[in-house]
Amino acid sequence: MESSSECSSISDFQDSTEGDDANTLPENLCMREYVVICDYVATDNTQLSLCSGDKVLLLNAVSQDWWWVNHNGTCGYVPASHLHDALNEQEDTEVNDPWQDEEYYGSYKTLKLHLEMLSDVPRTMTYQNVILKNSSSLCGKHILDLGCGTGIISFFCAKFAQPEAVYAVEASKIAEQTCRLVEQNGISSLVHVIRQQAEELDLPTKVDVLVSEWMGTCLLFEFMLESVLQARDRWLKEDGVMWPSTACIHLVPCSAYKEYSNKVLFWDNPYQLDFSLLKPPATKEFFAKPQPDYILQPEDCLSEPCTLFHLNLKTLQVAELERMNCDFTFLVHTNGLLHGFTAWFSVQFENLEEQGHLELNTGPFSPLTHWKHTLFMLDEPLQVQKRDKISGSVVFERNSVWRRHMSVTLSWVISRELKMQKVGCKVFPIWR
Numbered sequence: 001m002e003s004s005s006e007c008s009s010i011s012d013f014q015d016s017t018e019g020d021d022a023n024t025l026p027e028n029l030c031m032r033e034y035v036v037i038c039d040y041v042a043t044d045n046t047q048l049s050l051c052s053g054d055k056v057l058l059l060n061a062v063s064q065d066w067w068w069v070n071h072n073g074t075c076g077y078v079p080a081s082h083l084h085d086a087l088n089e090q091e092d093t094e095v096n097d098p099w100q101d102e103e104y105y106g107s108y109k110t111l112k113l114h115l116e117m118l119s120d121v122p123r124t125m126t127y128q129n130v131i132l133k134n135s136s137s138l139c140g141k142h143i144l145d146l147g148c149g150t151g152i153i154s155f156f157c158a159k160f161a162q163p164e165a166v167y168a169v170e171a172s173k174i175a176e177q178t179c180r181l182v183e184q185n186g187i188s189s190l191v192h193v194i195r196q197q198a199e200e201l202d203l204p205t206k207v208d209v210l211v212s213e214w215m216g217t218c219l220l221f222e223f224m225l226e227s228v229l230q231a232r233d234r235w236l237k238e239d240g241v242m243w244p245s246t247a248c249i250h251l252v253p254c255s256a257y258k259e260y261s262n263k264v265l266f267w268d269n270p271y272q273l274d275f276s277l278l279k280p281p282a283t284k285e286f287f288a289k290p291q292p293d294y295i296l297q298p299e300d301c302l303s304e305p306c307t308l309f310h311l312n313l314k315t316l317q318v319a320e321l322e323r324m325n326c327d328f329t330f331l332v333h334t335n336g337l338l339h340g341f342t343a344w345f346s347v348q349f350e351n352l353e354e355q356g357h358l359e360l361n362t363g364p365f366s367p368l369t370h371w372k373h374t375l376f377m378l379d380e381p382l383q384v385q386k387r388d389k390i391s392g393s394v395v396f397e398r399n400s401v402w403r404r405h406m407s408v409t410l411s412w413v414i415s416r417e418l419k420m421q422k423v424g425c426k427v428f429p430i431w432r
């Protein structure tokens with residue numbers, strides 16, 4: 001596991017931060033007992049292998065990511081994410097639930113997020129168009145609307161098509177409101193609201209269509225996709241339809257001068273004072289994680305975007321989500337500053353009644369959606385010019401402990417006329 005600062009690896013990070021107070025956590029965290037919440041297998045002789053439930057004594061929190069502990073007389077490094085403060089035991093539901101379901105479903109029980117999603121016209125109208133354009137194919141069919149929220153997709157099915165039944169499955173408390181909406185609109189003989197986690201679902205029959213709006217930041221965050229794939233394997237007929245049918249993640253190198261100026265250059269001379277020593281901590285504080293609500297302007301793209309991953313949701317396996325990596329090469333088409341990379345996703349819906357497919361694209365060349373764009377800022381901007389090449393790789397790695405979270409590792413090489421100019425690498429947690 002690497003730290004979140006650029007070009008560092010754990011061994012460099014350990015050497016450079018040994019006894020470095022700037023990186024140790026407050027003393028009050030040390031000399032306390034911690035419980036291991038997830039097995040860990042050491043990857044070198046400075047680390048300890050531990051099992052879930054082991055108790056350790058924290059000796060030195062050398063960084064946010066790695067802690068030096070004593071376990072039954074043996075000392076070594078373990079990932080801090082695998083430890084929980086045994087003396088300050090939170091509710092079991094919080095600590096022992098790597099899916100954080102109580103917090104997760106709690107966030108969907110109020111109207112805030114549902115209002116945001118329903119207010120997203122490109123998102124919601126895409127689903128309406130999919131139902132509209134396939135209405136005759138849906139006649140007499142069984143449909144599963146997974147994570148239905150307020151039931152909007154199920155309402156579209158009842159309003160624009162004549163399916164046999166729609167199973168509107170929703171685990172959060174909002175399902176109580178969804179029930180009332182379905183009754184009030186007189187469609188309860190067609191739309192069956194089931195307040196249940198999809199994983200525990202019991203339906204009277206397999207379904208012809210599994211439709212869901214499961215996409216999170218960078219497509220995968222929340223990993224609701226795992227629930228969708230499990231429901232596919234359990235409830236979708238062999239020749240059934242997945243909507244969305246495919247999903248893509250796109251990336252482009254970009255300038256983000258205003259972001260960099262507002263968050264870092266600001267410290268050069270606020271009110272004509274030199275606060276520039278705050279620029280490094282500002283960079284770490286504001287750019288260690290991606291900005292999930294960034295709006296990339298098309299003119300800030302430094303090259304054509306590329307498609308990193310193209311997922312087929314009829315065949316994708318949950319295990320493939322653990323780690324996905326892809327190489328990329330961008331040909332810079334504009335002189336400028338490379339401040340970072342921006343990512344977004346698109347999803348495609350197979351059309352059952354004519355050639356082609358419908359698409360919801362959340363990128364900078366399509367109508368803005370509530371997902372906006374995800375900006376990965378480098379620690380330092382890099383000068384690039386037309387015809388430079390930015391090649392490298394990206395790794396999406398699912399968090400082995402917190403199962404709704406992931407990290408994105410970006411590695412890049414900037415070359416000019418075949419001569420290597422700049423090399424870099426940075427790990428971005430989303431969000432743990």
Ligand SMILES: N=C(N)NC/C=C/[C@H]1O[C@@H](n2cnc3c(N)ncnc32)[C@H](O)[C@@H]1O
Pocket residue numbers: 105108146147148149169170171172174196197198199213214215216217222224227
């Ligand atoms: N599109 C975004 N960002 N969020 C996805 C939308 C999430 C909605 O789906 C529900 N949901 C998520 N996972 C499950 C599950 N396994 N079983 C039943 N309901 C579920 C949540 O409570 C939200 O209402």
